[in-house]
Amino acid sequence: MSSYSSTNIQLEYSNSLPISYTSVKILNAQVTASSSVVGALSIYSFAVNNTNTLLANSIMHIYFPSVFSLSGVSCTINAVLTVCTIINSTYLQFTLPALVVSQYNLYTYTLSVANVINPPSVRSTSSFAIFLESGLALVEGVSEGITVTMTTLTHFSTLSITPSSYVAGALSSYSINFATSLSIPAGSVLTLNFQLPN
Numbered sequence: 001m002s003s004y005s006s007t008n009i010q011l012e013y014s015n016s017l018p019i020s021y022t023s024v025k026i027l028n029a030q031v032t033a034s035s036s037v038v039g040a041l042s043i044y045s046f047a048v049n050n051t052n053t054l055l056a057n058s059i060m061h062i063y064f065p066s067v068f069s070l071s072g073v074s075c076t077i078n079a080v081l082t083v084c085t086i087i088n089s090t091y092l093q094f095t096l097p098a099l100v101v102s103q104y105n106l107y108t109y110t111l112s113v114a115n116v117i118n119p120p121s122v123r124s125t126s127s128f129a130i131f132l133e134s135g136l137a138l139v140e141g142v143s144e145g146i147t148v149t150m151t152t153l154t155h156f157s158t159l160s161i162t163p164s165s166y167v168a169g170a171l172s173s174y175s176i177n178f179a180t181s182l183s184i185p186a187g188s189v190l191t192l193n194f195q196l197p198n
Contacts, residue, residue, distance in 0.1 A: 026142035063129035
């Protein structure tokens, strides 16, 4: 930028003027799991509507909630393998189509991450965070309101309950043994429901 007097004499100039841009909020993003069973292996599909035109090989950054631990996952676009890189246990970089994606057209693609282990609870997860990168710049993103909820509990692989006494009405202690395919986090709570006779 430069300024001049009316006699065409340059008075002042600046050779750089930085402009900071912020990314647009993704207005429509959804995630669905192929299985709603706690701890099951599942395919997670992402439906994301882009406001900006995306250059070929743009990147979708996906931050899974902390209840997930990613390893050995694979990514597909319309059932065709694509590059996805696990940055840490819950952060994934997903390479988008090798062609320009026009505005509002990413939603027509089926973007999936396979071999994800479902959360170990029927509680709703915290939100996924999704950001779209095009031309080495983050152009839009969303970090709230994108959750999944499991609806079906998994079964114990073995379960036994043994009382210290089988005498009716006697004071007794119970030994409960079980095995499960889930990894149970430290601090978890085991809930027991006793069904007493009439």
